[in-house]
Amino acid sequence: MRLQTQTIHTGVDKDSAYNSIMTPIYQTSTFRFEDIGRTKGYDYTRTSNPTRRALEENLAALEGGAGAVAVATGMAAITTTLHLFKSGDHIICTHDCYGGTDRILRTYQELFNLQVSYVNLQDPSALRSAFRPNTRCVWIETPSNPLLNILDIAAIAESAHSHGALAVVDNTFLTPVNQRPFTLGADIIVHSTTKYLNGHSDVVGGAVIARTPAYAERLQYLCNALGQGASPFDCWLVLRGIKTLVPRMRLHEQNAMGVAQFLAGHPRVRKVIYPGLTNHPHHALASRQQTGFGGMVSFELAGGLEDIHRVLRGVKVFALAESLGGVESLIDHPESMTHASMDPSLRAAAGITENIIRLSVGLEDLQDLLDDLKGAMQGAA
Numbered sequence: 001m002r003l004q005t006q007t008i009h010t011g012v013d014k015d016s017a018y019n020s021i022m023t024p025i026y027q028t029s030t031f032r033f034e035d036i037g038r039t040k041g042y043d044y045t046r047t048s049n050p051t052r053r054a055l056e057e058n059l060a061a062l063e064g065g066a067g068a069v070a071v072a073t074g075m076a077a078i079t080t081t082l083h084l085f086k087s088g089d090h091i092i093c094t095h096d097c098y099g100g101t102d103r104i105l106r107t108y109q110e111l112f113n114l115q116v117s118y119v120n121l122q123d124p125s126a127l128r129s130a131f132r133p134n135t136r137c138v139w140i141e142t143p144s145n146p147l148l149n150i151l152d153i154a155a156i157a158e159s160a161h162s163h164g165a166l167a168v169v170d171n172t173f174l175t176p177v178n179q180r181p182f183t184l185g186a187d188i189i190v191h192s193t194t195k196y197l198n199g200h201s202d203v204v205g206g207a208v209i210a211r212t213p214a215y216a217e218r219l220q221y222l223c224n225a226l227g228q229g230a231s232p233f234d235c236w237l238v239l240r241g242i243k244t245l246v247p248r249m250r251l252h253e254q255n256a257m258g259v260a261q262f263l264a265g266h267p268r269v270r271k272v273i274y275p276g277l278t279n280h281p282h283h284a285l286a287s288r289q290q291t292g293f294g295g296m297v298s299f300e301l302a303g304g305l306e307d308i309h310r311v312l313r314g315v316k317v318f319a320l321a322e323s324l325g326g327v328e329s330l331i332d333h334p335e336s337m338t339h340a341s342m343d344p345s346l347r348a349a350a351g352i353t354e355n356i357i358r359l360s361v362g363l364e365d366l367q368d369l370l371d372d373l374k375g376a377m378q379g380a381a
């Protein structure tokens with residue numbers, strides 16, 4: 001089956017009692033035994049639950065992995081994955097990773113002596129010289145947030161493997177619709193399903209998908225041991241969201257391209273960052289590695305902080321909010337919002353200035369989005 005068919009059908013058929021088309025919400029903590037030592041496949045929901053199972057089978061198929069675990073948040077996915085490693089192991093992480101990834105890595109550095117190096121993975125020689133004998137993992141996030149830098153997954157995974165390390169990819173921004181990390185050599189994929197996979201801004205959730213059965217089994221073990229599993233109701237919502245993932249991702253991209261082109265022609269915009277534009281520094285890599293450019297657009301507004309504030313306050317369709325990937329458009333000021341807790345010198349080094357505005361372009365009528373931005377920018381001028 002092809003991806004769009006899998007989004008709708010894979011794993012969802014869990015009701016042999018009544019043949020319901022939709023997966024039931026098995027809102028139960030425990031399951032009655034058939035006899036001593038004999039269950040119908042489930043005994044306790046922390047360990048496993050049919051609704052969660054449906055989502056896990058669905059996600060494993062979409063990414064082309066051997067198995068998946070559906071967990072409570074994207075951060076739970078990242079935390080569970082980090083438990084594949086042990087005290088003294090070394091992890092190389094992309095220098096402009098998601099803020100929560102940085103926070104848990106620093107915490108595990110302090111608590112458990114996990115060794116962490118932050119490296120600009122756009123630079124192959126910087127990566128080569130970062131490996132140590134105890135390097136177990138290279139943590140990749142592409143496109144980056146909010147500057148949308150693209151990393152070469154195949155090259156980085158090959159480098160990781162030649163040093164005996166795993167390649168982990170955070171595929172939240174593109175989803176399997178636009179990027180298939182396992183086909184590029186990744187070993188583990190993590191997701192915040194909060195974003196595009198669910199797509200309706202009504203759940204926080206996460207998932208880890210493993211390429212091999214051995215890692216899939218280990219992740220199931222860790223998910224149960226750590227108690228990270230997602231609730232049946234949340235799994236059901238994410239399953240429902242995924243059914244429209246393919247058409248949503250297409251429309252997100254179409255609207256994002258329209259917004260990027262509009263911004264590129266606007267006199268008050270200094271720079272537009274969208275990997276779909278031919279002037280993006282990694283456009284060629286993005287075109288080769290991805291099957292779509294996604295729905296995130298960042299731009300640099302000319303002027304001072306007052307002008308930025310006027311735009312953030314002036315929009316009416318875009319909502320001033322953190323998060324991304326929902327059907328509704330959001331506007332974010334990374335410096336004061338999503339990236340405020342980042343070390344100021346690291347933020348500056350990464351190029352996240354106060355003039356950067358990040359848009360999660362939703363599925364509204366494109367003309368309404370353009371009119372909204374046009375009106376807010378006039379206010380700023």
Ligand SMILES: *Cc1c(COP(=O)(O)O)cnc(C)c1O
Binds near residue numbers: 194205
């Ligand atoms: C949001 C996000 C996370 C964390 O997910 P939560 O569901 O908020 O815990 C991790 N990685 C990326 C790239 C994200 O955008």
